[in-house]
Amino acid sequence: MANFLIVEARFYDHLNDLLLAGARAAIEAAGHTHETVMVPGALEIPGAVALASESGRYDGYVALGVVIRGETYHFEIVAGESARGLMALSMDGLAIGNGILTTENEAQAIVRADPAQANKGAGAAEAAIAMLELRKRFG
Ligand SMILES: Nc1c(NC[C@H](O)[C@H](O)[C@H](O)CO)[nH]c(=O)[nH]c1=O
Numbered sequence: 249m250a251n252f253l254i255v256e257a258r259f260y261d262h263l264n265d266l267l268l269a270g271a272r273a274a275i276e277a278a279g280h281t282h283e284t285v286m287v288p289g290a291l292e293i294p295g296a297v298a299l300a301s302e303s304g305r306y307d308g309y310v311a312l313g314v315v316i317r318g319e320t321y322h323f324e325i326v327a328g329e330s331a332r333g334l335m336a337l338s339m340d341g342l343a344i345g346n347g348i349l350t351t352e353n354e355a356q357a358i359v360r361a362d363p364a365q366a367n368k369g370a371g372a373a374e375a376a377i378a379m380l381e382l383r384k385r386f387g
């Protein structure tokens with residue numbers, strides 16, 4: 249059994265609740281445990297994962313968040329840099345699943361967050377589980 253840390257950027261409560269439900273259900277269905285921490289926004293997720301990894305308490309990490317395009321270039325920064333940070337941590341050997349939605353509008357986000365629809369929270373959890381299994385295989 250493995251212990252996963254879910255790091256959620258709680259920017260849109262109703263969407264985060266859907267992502268969390270999907271991710272938690274997937275982790276539990278695989279027989280693993282999870283804890284959850286909250287950060288202000290997606291840009292803070294990679295840093296939170298890096299800090300948590302120093303504790304040695306977690307086998308894998310699930311990043312959850314919703315980035316919806318606004319009026320400025322900030323969308324590209326938040327979407328791109330959060331993904332880049334997670335990718336860097338993954339290439340350092342952490343088992344991470346990226347469930348940060350990056351959408352043009354809320355309607356697109358709802359479809360992807362909803363466990364009854366695209367269920368991207370579960371997808372991110374399953375990716376983290378798969379990467380942990382891969383790390384164990386390469387020992
Ligand atoms: N606009 C969204 C943000 N923006 C906030 C940043 O993620 C960050 O917290 C801030 O720049 C302070 O460092 N975050 C989201 O998760 N979703 C958004 O739509």
Ligand SMILES: CC(=O)[C@@H](O)COP(=O)(O)O
Nearest residue numbers: 316318319320322323326
């Ligand atoms: C993704 C964002 O940072 C965005 O929601 C911020 O909106 P704006 O670009 O209108 O300031």
